Each structure stands twice: as C-alpha cells, then as structure tokens.
Amino acid sequence: MAPEKTPGGPARSGAGKRGNTSSIKHRGPIQLRRERKAEVANADRRLLDQRGPSDWVHTDPWRVLRIQSEFIEGFGALAEVPRAVTVFGSARTADGSTEYAHARELGAALARAGFAVITGGGPGIMEGANRGASENAGYSIGLGIELPFEQGLNEWVDLGINFRYFFARKTMFVKYSQAFICLPGGFGTLDELFEALTLVQTGKITRFPIVLFGSRFWGGLIEWIRTTLVEEGKISAADVDLLHVTDSVEEAVRVVVESQEADEAAALREAAAREEVDEW
Template identity: 60%
Template structure:
C-alpha cells in the first residue's frame, strides 16, 4: 500500500516526514539573531580553507621565479646568519628572482630586507599565531594565513628552490616537508640548501649515518654550504639552468 509522505528537497538531499528541516536555507540565511555555532563547525572551516587557497593562488600566480628562504625568527641583526640571509635576498633580487619568507623577524626579515633594498620582490607569507609576530617592514607583497598547511602549499607551489638557514621547529617543519615531498616524488627535485655547516652538520651526519644507512630513506635530498653566493646559485639552479652572475 502506497503512503503519501511529505517530501522536501535541499539541493541534492531529499528529506521526508520527521527528517524535514523546520526552516529553509533562505530563512536561515536571512535570520538576524540566529545562533552562530555554525561559525565553528567543519563545513564552515572548509570554506575558510578554500578561501585561503583561492586568495593565495590569486596573489602569487604571477609572481615569477622565486626562492624561499627559511630560518629562525629569533636571529638578531648583528648575527652573521642575519647578514648572510640579507645577502641572499640581495643576490636573488639582483638576478630578478623573488624572495619568499615567512614574513616574520630574524632570518626572514633579513632576506626580505636584502630583496627590498635591491628593488626586488619581497614576499612574506605570515601565519596567525597566539604570540603574534606581525609582518616585518621589508615585505612588499604579504599574506597572512590561518592554516599552516595552506601556507606550506604556497611555499612549495611558488618557489623553485629553498635555502634553509639555522632555525627551530618551524624551520625544521618546512625542511622536512620539502624532503618528504622529494622522497615520495610528489614534487620535482626542487633544490634544497642547508646554510651553515656548524649548525646543520649534526643533522646531516645522523640522516646519513643512521637513517640512510638503515635504508629508511633513498638519499639526502639537500646540499650544505657556508657561502651565501653558493647557496643562492644552487637554490636558483632550476630557474635559469645555469649559475647566476
């Protein structure tokens, strides 16, 4: 025996009987004082994530050749690593290559400073943190992200090489993200340079003598140097296919 049921369609979804919503989508949209719990639900977060990707792609799509420079936010201007990072930004700008950093102080500020003082494109991709750092004054193209994984996508997608200066957990996160993508063949072999052998040699030795020797990785997907010029040359080698002037 057929029974008559009330049916309500909401997009591709069909509701019947007791499952029919009490209000329509339009009613909820136009409510003035309705509940705001939806702001903290996963479907809304998906839209926020989508908007960050769209804004990032829109802002950086025409950036051109670029190299990412990573490093500690705690490095002081008098530190030799700060001065080296500033030199890297300058060299990149002089060769028509954009510098991309996390936009914060320390090493990031130094690389952005070198790029800006040499009339280059100086990009800062910041992140929303409880202890707000803010974007350094030497950035001339900036974005601030809510989500680390969206920000890291922008670093990988829009840079053709990376220089990793001494840094902490954030720097290590970026480094191993790149190495993992290399190892799993998710990206082409983007050159990765570790700057500062005194700082990085212990990590390199452990990866080579323990991790690689145990067969847990295929190779060391980076090179190490103490020369800012060499770091830039290697990091930018995929852009022009030849050493920079």
Template identity: 70%
Template sequence: MSGSAQATGEVPETGASQAADEPREQRLGPVVRRRQQVMTGTADQRLLDSRGPSDWVHQDPWRVLRIQSEFVEGFGALAELGPAVCVFGSARTKPGTPDYEDARRIGQGLAEAGFAVITGGGPGAMEAANLGASESGGVSVGLGIELPFEQGLNPYVDVGINFRYFFVRKTMFVKYAQGFLVLPGGLGTMDELFEALTLVQTKKVTRFPIVLLGSAYWGGLADWLRDTVIAQGKASELDGELFQITDDLDEAIRLVTKP
C-alpha cells in the same frame, strides 16, 4: 493516504502515532541526518537570526569555506609573481648577528639574480631576507601564519598574506618557489625543511634545489641522516642527495637559482 494528503505532506490522524515511532530523517544536500542528529530550523533561519549563537562560524563545514578562501587569496596574489626562492630561517635571529647579515645578503643576491624572495614574513632571518630583497629592488614576499605569539608581517614585505592554516601556507611556499634556501632555524624551520624533502622524495613535486647554509649548524643533522636513518635502512642512499650544504653565500645563491 489520499492524494490530497500526499500533495500537502499532511499525516492523517490515524497514522500520527506510527509516524512518531519511525526514525526521523533529514536530507541536507548530500548529507543525511537521522534520529537525534536531525537539525531544527533551516540554514537561512540560522544565518539571518542575529540573536542566535555565533559559534556556528567555528564548525567544520564553515572552516571548509575559510580554507577555500585562503587558497583563492593565495593563488590570486602570487599567480604572476615570477621566479622565486623561499628563504627559511629562525624568527629569533637578532639584527646585527652573522646569521641576520647572511640572510640579508642572500635576499640581496637573489633579487639581483632576478628572483623574488619568499619568507614566512616574520622577524629574524625572515625579516633580514625580505630587507635584502627590498634594498636591491626585488619583490619581497611574506607568507605569515596566525599564531598567539606572532608579531605580524615585517615592514620589508611588499606582498604579504596572513594564513590561518599551516597546510595552505605550505602549499604556497612549494607552488611558487623554484628552490628552498634554509638558514639556521628552530622547529618551524625544520618543519618546512622536512616538508620540502618529503615532497621531493615522494615525487609529489618536481625536484628542485634545497640548500642548507652553514655546515657547523646543519652538519650534525646530515651526519645523523647518513649514519643512522640511511644506515639502518629507514631511507635510501639517494635521499641523502636531496639537499646540499654550503658555507659560501654566493654558492648557495647559485645552487638554488641554477636552471
């Protein structure tokens, strides 16, 4: 090949058939695409072509940027929050019930103790805890999640963030809380509880208090962990000490806020 052909990238006619038989290769930053995986056009072309399909926004490379943006927004919104406690509980807890009033009083007590209250931002026990914190002049935070049946952030949230991704939301719960206070709840509450227990057990986070309110509700779970999981060697005796159960609201607040 002549120097002129090398400079322009032209392929001499005599080598055209040979070049067509060779595997095609495309380098896009650190990504190499070959054969049928070579993409036609350029990224700028696809970006600027308003007539093209819009499904590219749902592909994994774009999701990375959306995930990154959620971390940036969350860190930025909560960086100066100060001491805070996460309160978990059921979205199905009805106003006027004992569980709702307990959550409300807990929100009040945490705010009076100088702690911001972080919840999942939804209705039920979360709403009650946010309401209590707001009534006592505390900072009321709601970290919502995009769900097909979610009602959105409750009206008592002062600082609210809606997340697309559960794992980003969970990071915010753990990073900005000094303790978890868990009221009776369903599968979502269980998920948040065991996420916290696992992180503490595996020393991924500095140990912090995890307090469960309601011995009648949580006692069966504690018994199962002790008599089945720990007894069969699936967890250690120390794992049974990662959380505490109480029926006393003042004790729950004290346990979760003590230095």
C-alpha cells in the same frame, strides 16, 4: 625622479628604503607594503582540537569555506609572482647577528639573480632576507601565520598574506618557489624542510633544490641522516644528495640558478619533442 620597476612587482621609488606606513593597502588577508598587526587567533587549534562540546560537528563543515577562501586568496595574490626562492630560518635571530647578515646577503644576491624572495614574513632570518631583497630592488614577499606571539609582517615585505592555517600557507611556499634555502631555525624551519624533502623524494615535485645554509648548524643533522637513516635502511643513500650544504652565499645562489637553467633546458627539449611528434 621616475619610480623604479621591481622584477615582477609594482613600481617603487627609493629602492632599499623603508616606506611610509600610510601606504599600507589591505585586501582581505592580503597586505600590500608595510606592516599590519595580525589578529591574535589560532585557527589550526580550533580545527584540530576536538575536545569539549560536540558543536564542532556543526561548525567544521562551515570552516571548510574559510579554508577554501585562504587557498583562493593565496592563489590569486601570488599567481603572477615571478620565479622565486623561499628563505626559511628562525624568527628569534637578532638584527646585527652573523645569521641575520647572511640572510640579508642571500636576499640581496637572489634579487640580483632575478628571483623574488619569499619568507614567512616575520622577524629574524625572515626579515633579513626580505630586507636584502628590498634593498636591491627585488620583489619581497611574506606569507605570515596568525599566532598569539608573532609580531605581524616585517616592514620589508612588499606583498604579504596572513594565513590562519599552516597547511594552506605551506602549499603556497611550495607552489610558488623554485627552491628552498634554509638557514638555522627551530621547529618551524625543520617542519618546512622535511615537508619539502618528502615531496621531492616521493616525486610530488621535481628538480627542486633544497639548500642548508650553515654547515656548523646543520652538520649534526646531516651526520644523523647518514649514520642512522641510511645505515638502518630508512632512506636510500641517494636521498642524502637531495640536500646541499654550504656556508657560501654565492654557492647557495649558484645551486638555485643552475637548477633553474636545467629546468628551462628540459622544457625546451620537451617542447621540441612535441613539435617533432606533431610534424610526424
């Protein structure tokens, strides 16, 4: 039987099935298929912690080269990734839970809509989203981070990269995604959520939908934003509209699809306007 072709990804046979771990390929920090145990490291702490001997004065300039290499590896590996959506959520969510099932449904629905699925590559919500995409012939991507307590990239990742630095990893999430969907999560999910909100609010990125999936979980945060941040003038009332809250997989995907269609229509209008100027 001829292998199936995934959207924007490599050919694969038996879509939706777990692959053979012997098929793992590595290129530096990049993983192609299957799981690799990340080296226990905390490069961010070594970079940011200035306590102790003054040898950091001599090592930090060299560390810049390692940081540069992470950006180069990430840009190179993800340059040809098709349109994609990043799904965030807790690594502590158990397989078999309702939230895991929702992540899996989201991954599947995004794949069917023609989007690659990007996650942090770990267990829990991330695994569920990667799994849903993989089971539906989608392109499943994991951007991991080397931490002492992480378990490495989950087995449903087709293209995986392990980062040492959070800031390099977060750049990749934003640069190669057309939208973020945030399921219930902890500090990491909140960090990624508010970074995206700040970038949209300040115009660093435009037409970038941010969907909060799970009204019960996110309701308290939305209420606090409305009653505290808006009422005290810390943000404008219009800023609340940057967030879309839903309990529906179909609605979450619809928000993403409509935003993508608006982007494409705007690009066509801009191209037509340039042609008119050139002809004039």
